[in-house]
Amino acid sequence: MDALTPREIVQELDKYIVGQHQAKRAVAIALRNRWRRQQLPPELRDEVAPKNIIMIGPTGVGKTEIARRLATLAHSPFLKVEASKFTEVGYVGRDVESMIRDLVELGKNMVQQEEIQRVQTRAAEVAEERLLDLLLPHPPQSLRDEGQILLDDLGQQQYQKTREKFRQYLHDGKLDERFVEMEVQDNAFPSIEVVSGSGVEDMGIHIKDMLGNFFPQRKKRRKAKVPDALQLLVQEEAQKLIDMDSVVKEAVQRVEQSGIIFLDELDKIAGRERSTGPDVSREGVQRDLLPIVEGSTVNTKYGMVKTDHILFIAAGAFHVAKPSDLIPELQGRFPIRVELHALGRDDFVRILREPQNALLKQYTALLATEGIDLTFTDEAIDELAHIAERVNQHTENIGARRLYTILERLLDDLSFTAPDRAERTVVIDRPYVTERLEEVVKSEDLSHYIL
């Protein structure tokens, strides 16, 4: 799976994002390079540093969307964070190292899930036996001891037969409505307020871990329907079957070798020498970021994690601040720059109809749940794209996000009246579009507020 070629990666991204070929290419190459590196002999592998990327482009043109879709393709621990939410060490807020801790946590969950998947069959078998025990308790020992040997054997046989019958019922779903009472682990923790904030937050985690081991595992009895009970038991058994130590080891390994961090809004921490107000820590954040991007070791609750080979993909509008406003060391750490283009009418037409999650598809599906058959004519779509472009030019260019506001406005009436309409087929054509939107588009004031 992780052996998608760059071309295939771009193809996958094409399903959701229109245009922006440069950016797709760059991230595809970066992703493929992770895989290439894995194939190298160890001596050389350590030498190959990731080529970090900055995606530059105005708002609403697909930067974050590319990252989101890439995440599902990457099959490696992938974290998306907003650079703007970090603050310099010592200030209130999150310190940059927390992103490595988060990434490891993600990696751990990922490996754990895979392991659980791997032991699923075995866990399901054991869980089924446990559930049958609950449904049909073994005949008490004392009874069995008392009777004659012959009778005992007979009873035993009888029991087995009934048990198999129950098993069949279970498979056929005949017991689905039954309740069983069972013991489950009580994960609810005696409530302790954990102060969250840089440093302290990390301590919070440790305290929880420590106390978790300190208190005996609490069990509580609860009733559950058979299918739910089975699921709970499978989970419990799966957890017992996997070795958390090796999961953690594998997770750390995977994060170090193939982790990817998407640093959104990098431009928000660009800018130097501004020492008033909220800007005070911007450069500080960049300085904190530097060692992590360059490669250092971060202490996490799963052990030390080396960041040398983690790939960073940054993005930002860079409207006010420019990449050259980043501190020079950091600029050097992001050698690849790709630009995303502002979107125009033709892009909007395609965005409206082509992506797998295209807006028009969404609205059509939503209204179909009300029994309404909604269609858009080509001219209507063209008009919508045209309006989006115009409003973007005249007010503020918010890229494809403009389509959301416009469509919401366009379908406002229909959304409200859908359940009560007699007419079940609705065709949106050009006149429909102009009728609903012309007023708002013409008046710049109205556009500002409504679209």
Ligand SMILES: Nc1ncnc2c1ncn2[C@@H]1O[C@H](COP(=O)(O)OP(=O)(O)OP(=O)(O)O)[C@@H](O)[C@H]1O
């Ligand atoms: N090229 C595109 N193709 C398809 N959809 C797009 C495209 N560009 C933007 N969109 C849609 O517009 C919305 C906003 O895009 P996105 O979040 O990627 O913007 P961004 O570039 O990250 O902007 P910002 O700088 O404000 O963070 C998303 O819902 C996305 O699906």
Ligand SMILES: [Mg+2]
């Ligand atoms: Mg974004």
